[in-house]
Amino acid sequence: MTSKEHSGGGSQLEELNGFTNPGLPEHKPRLTDSDPKAQKVAERQVALWFLLSMIGTIWFIVAYFLFPLEESMQSIRLHTAFVGLGAALAMFGIGIGAVLWAKNLMSDHEGIDERHDINGSEEDQAIALEILHQANEESGIGRRPLIRNTLIAALAIAPLPAVLVFRDLGPLPGDSLFHTLWDKGVRLIRDPGGIPSPESERPIRADEVTIGSAYHVLPSGIGDHENTDHPINEKAKAAVLLMRIDPKELNEDPARKDWSHDGIVAYSKICTHVGCPVALYEQQTHHLLCPCHQSTFDVKEHCKVIFGPAKRPLPQLPITVDSEGYLVAQSDFPEPVGPTFWEINHP
Amino acid sequence: MALVVLLLVGLLLTGGAYALFTQTSSAKATTASASDVDAGKKLFAANCATCHGMNAEGTRNGPSLIGVGAAAVDFQVGTGRMPLQANGPQAPEKEPQFDDEQTAQLAAYVASLGPGPAIPEDEYLDASKGDPAAGGGLFRTNCAMCHNVVGAGGALTRGKFAPNLADVSDKHLYEAMQTGPQNMPIFNDANLTPEDKRDVIAYVNEVTENPSPGGFKLGSLGPVAEGLFIWFFGLGAVIAITVWLSSRAK
Numbered sequence: 001m002t003s004k005e006h007s008g009g010g011s012q013l014e015e016l017n018g019f020t021n022p023g024l025p026e027h028k029p030r031l032t033d034s035d036p037k038a039q040k041v042a043e044r045q046v047a048l049w050f051l052l053s054m055i056g057t058i059w060f061i062v063a064y065f066l067f068p069l070e071e072s073m074q075s076i077r078l079h080t081a082f083v084g085l086g087a088a089l090a091m092f093g094i095g096i097g098a099v100l101w102a103k104n105l106m107s108d109h110e111g112i113d114e115r116h117d118i119n120g121s122e123e124d125q126a127i128a129l130e131i132l133h134q135a136n137e138e139s140g141i142g143r144r145p146l147i148r149n150t151l152i153a154a155l156a157i158a159p160l161p162a163v164l165v166f167r168d169l170g171p172l173p174g175d176s177l178f179h180t181l182w183d184k185g186v187r188l189i190r191d192p193g194g195i196p197s198p199e200s201e202r203p204i205r206a207d208e209v210t211i212g213s214a215y216h217v218l219p220s221g222i223g224d225h226e227n228t229d230h231p232i233n234e235k236a237k238a239a240v241l242l243m244r245i246d247p248k249e250l251n252e253d254p255a256r257k258d259w260s261h262d263g264i265v266a267y268s269k270i271c272t273h274v275g276c277p278v279a280l281y282e283q284q285t286h287h288l289l290c291p292c293h294q295s296t297f298d299v300k301e302h303c304k305v306i307f308g309p310a311k312r313p314l315p316q317l318p319i320t321v322d323s324e325g326y327l328v329a330q331s332d333f334p335e336p337v338g339p340t341f342w343e344i345n346h347p
Numbered sequence: 348m349a350l351v352v353l354l355l356v357g358l359l360l361t362g363g364a365y366a367l368f369t370q371t372s373s374a375k376a377t378t379a380s381a382s383d384v385d386a387g388k389k390l391f392a393a394n395c396a397t398c399h400g401m402n403a404e405g406t407r408n409g410p411s412l413i414g415v416g417a418a419a420v421d422f423q424v425g426t427g428r429m430p431l432q433a434n435g436p437q438a439p440e441k442e443p444q445f446d447d448e449q450t451a452q453l454a455a456y457v458a459s460l461g462p463g464p465a466i467p468e469d470e471y472l473d474a475s476k477g478d479p480a481a482g483g484g485l486f487r488t489n490c491a492m493c494h495n496v497v498g499a500g501g502a503l504t505r506g507k508f509a510p511n512l513a514d515v516s517d518k519h520l521y522e523a524m525q526t527g528p529q530n531m532p533i534f535n536d537a538n539l540t541p542e543d544k545r546d547v548i549a550y551v552n553e554v555t556e557n558p559s560p561g562g563f564k565l566g567s568l569g570p571v572a573e574g575l576f577i578w579f580f581g582l583g584a585v586i587a588i589t590v591w592l593s594s595r596a597k
Contacts, residue, residue, distance in 0.1 A: 030596045076560040103596040193484030208537035212527050279492040282530035
């Protein structure tokens with residue numbers, strides 16, 4: 001190891017900036033360098049940490065048998081807590097001991113290692129050039145342009161298949177962002193939770209939705225694998241929240257008057273900000289809150305945004321009642337659900 | 348002879364099935380005596396009428412209680428939310444002001460004003476008969492967005508919040524679903540059947556009683572609280588150790 005005084009290599013730059021290089025701070029000896037008593041204390045300190053580590057290791061082994069893993073959550077909790085405590089002490093003790101040893105007792109000599117030059121010696125460079133030259137001679141790549149050019153062309157197009165397989169990431173979305181499973185006459189069913197199946201369908205009658213109720217709703221037929229995309233994909237677009245409000249409190253746009261039924265309104269549950277499910281419904285204020293970014297929608301005012309980053313009201317599902325009294329959709333959503341995207345106004 | 352036996356068996360079966368069905372559908376509340384109603388009326392006049400009106404018809408300061416049913420009274424008074432102590436974003440839970448008998452009398456009085464949901468029967472409060480797995484599915488669809496997936500509670504708008512469900516009794520859980528107190532929506536029996544509600548109660552009991560195998564739960568509030576904790580305390584410890592490692596010994 002070569003050790004040099006710090007040379008003022010950057011002095012020109014530093015003068016330009018109006019500063020002078022202060023160099024390395026003056027070397028100060030440690031207390032343990034001069035005081036044998038402090039040295040003794042430091043030595044014992046290090047040994048104490050190594051001793052603690054040993055205790056941790058032994059505690060690990062003891063705790064492993066003292067708190068065996070059993071069926072109950074409580075036993076898992078005690079086992080992980082105490083075994084983990086032992087492992088932590090074992091590792092931490094060695095680490096802290098080693099650091100204290102290095103800081104207080106090992107040699108305090110300071111030095112600077114200069115970097116090697118990046119380029120090799122002239123001798124090495126000549127050897128490398130000779131190897132290249134020889135390879136050119138033996139392969140004849142310089143003499144045979146046909147081989148050289150076809151090789152370059154082959155290498156150039158070889159990555160194309162890798163680009164092509166990006167197609168397998170999935171079909172292009174097409175117009176699927178503009179449509180959901182909702183359609184004229186589709187019944188509103190309860191969201192059974194999880195993956196919907198045809199057996200779990202429970203349609204909703206209008207008289208079951210009392211004032212103050214909130215129903216989590218999916219379109220009938222969503223669990224039928226044969227006619228639809230995977231139910232989860234359809235659910236991500238078609239989820240609806242159904243609420244009944246005293247019709248006197250609803251402030252409805254005359255053009256949308258017949259989209260609700262006697263105070264029962266249905267709105268998309270997919271936030272128009274980034275698509276979280278908006279379902280925190282306050283039945284007295286009639287505010288719908290999105291849990292992700294606190295966008296708040298006013299159900300009384302066609303779910304217009306009253307707070308938060310969402311820029312568009314939640315799309316309303318026009319509903320009515322069929323001859324048997326069940327709630328049905330009048331059509332699909334009149335606009336795409338979920339986050340606003342570039343083409344939303346140009347389908 | 349065979350025909351007679353067959354007829355008898357058929358009659359018994361249909362009769363039995365009919366009795367079974369009528370029994371489950373005509374679930375009716377406990378009976379309250381006229382003296383309970385009278386005592387409840389007096390308690391109501393002294394403690395509730397200022398806001399809800401002398402005949403519970405409602406005033407500018409409080410809603411009408413006609414038709415809210417005994418279940419709503421049992422929840423609101425039984426959890427100490429009513430009588431309201433102070434105006435605020437929502438009525439917080441506090442030490443109940445009335446004992447069980449007085450609460451029952453108030454409930455009997457309000458129930459006598461108009462038909463409404465009754466205090467649930469013990470059959471639907473027996474969580475051991477519920478299916479926690481089915482209840483978990485229902486809870487995640489209908490409740491978890493506000494109350495958190497393990498019932499730890501969460502914030503709503505402008506100072507309102509969905510409370511922690513860990514220490515709520517089975518009866519009060521049921522009544523809250525049934526009556527939709529304050530800003531909570533109502534989950535009537537057409538939406539969540541009494542059996543569904545029992546499953547939800549079984550799930551809430553299961554998740555809130557489970558000890559956490561990973562140690563300290565940080566209130567089960569999820570990734571935001573956990574991220575904040577590790578950001579300040581975990582990263583803080585890493586920085587402190589790094590500073591100590593690179594400092595010179597004195």
